[in-house]
Amino acid sequence: MKIRCIHTIIILSSSVILWSCSNKNETTPIPIPVPVTEQSTQAPAEIPAPVVSANTSGNEGLQLIEGADCLACHKIDAKLIGPSYQEVAKKYTDADIDQLAQKIIEGGKGNWGDIPMTPHEGLSKDHAKQMVKYILSLK
Numbered sequence: 001m002k003i004r005c006i007h008t009i010i011i012l013s014s015s016v017i018l019w020s021c022s023n024k025n026e027t028t029p030i031p032i033p034v035p036v037t038e039q040s041t042q043a044p045a046e047i048p049a050p051v052v053s054a055n056t057s058g059n060e061g062l063q064l065i066e067g068a069d070c071l072a073c074h075k076i077d078a079k080l081i082g083p084s085y086q087e088v089a090k091k092y093t094d095a096d097i098d099q100l101a102q103k104i105i106e107g108g109k110g111n112w113g114d115i116p117m118t119p120h121e122g123l124s125k126d127h128a129k130q131m132v133k134y135i136l137s138l139k
């Protein structure tokens with residue numbers, strides 16, 4: 001009788017545990033109905049504005065020159081502290097692009113007189129070349 005009682009208690013308690021466990025397991029996966037609104041699926045798709053206007057390719061060198069300190073010493077058509085860009089264009093050809101770009105970065109004197117050009121060390125070779133290409137296009 002005693003044993004049976006204990007047995008019943010065990011069965012009862014274990015079934016309670018099981019029930020509580022299974023009960024827990026059952027409650028979690030119950031899907032909570034979320035009202036899906038039409039708006040949430042249709043995110044407003046704004047058309048991004050064009051990043052750069054298309055006509056920059058030809059003027060990139062000029063824009064770089066305008067963005068740097070070059071025009072403090074150079075004018076397109078007249079000598080300032082440095083030679084005019086038109087004179088530079090007359091003196092050099094496309095074969096000199098690399099050397100001229102290097103000169104802009106390193107600075108220097110001697111080709112036009114004793115006044116030195118200040119170095120532009122922050123300038124990339126690529127940008128310096130674009131500046132030179134623009135200058136040489138002024139012939």
Ligand code: HEC
Pocket residue numbers: 065068069070071072073074081082083088100103104108109110111112113114115116117118120131132135
């Ligand atoms: C402080 C004044 C000064 C600034 C700023 C300056 N230059 Fe010059 N630049 C000169 C002088 C002076 C010369 C002539 C150097 C020489 O006699 O070799 C010169 C020469 C040049 C030449 C011809 C180089 C050669 O060997 O014939 C180019 C190309 C040139 N500059 C481009 C530029 C560009 C591009 C910038 C801007 C990033 C710039 N310069 C900024 C003063 C300046």
